[in-house]
Amino acid sequence: MPNNSAPRWGRFLRRFGGFIGKKTAGSKVGPRGEEVAVSLLQSRGYRILDRNVRSRFGEIDLVAKEGPTLCFVEVKARRTVRMGWPEEAVTEAKQRRLARLAQWYLKSRRYEDPPVRFDVVSVLFGPEGSVARTRLIKGAFESKRV
Helix, strand or coil: CCCCHHHHHHHHHHHHHHHCCCCCHHHHHHHHHHHHHHHHHHHHHHHHHHEEEECCCCCEEEEEEEEEEEEEEEEEEECHHHHHHHHCCCCCHHHHHHHHHHHCCCCCCCCCCCCCCEEEEEEEEEEEECEEEEEEEEEECCCCCC
């Protein structure tokens, strides 16, 4: 029996493959939001230690220090509030993932039990792409893991 799936798969890729992995216009919101967050945090006295730290558990947007406190910062940016405010996207599942990532980060960098906090920076862009609102939520959530 001949295998006809290969030609069909090839047709599918020729027809729709151009969409796979392509960045959309909205995909620029995340990196721009992180730039805004870095500026906001630095203006408030934070020292940025790491950006976009990846592990098998996911990614930490920003790691910063405010005084002696090590802050794991989640950045959420949006162009509209149609789906809710950006900070509302930090769900309980996301919080658990961030706590696991923080635990991994501390262990991999050999930190000796520093004071730790989880902050969220919310960035809302206006219609022309300008920053309409930023919000820093210090101690946005707590975790028993860290």
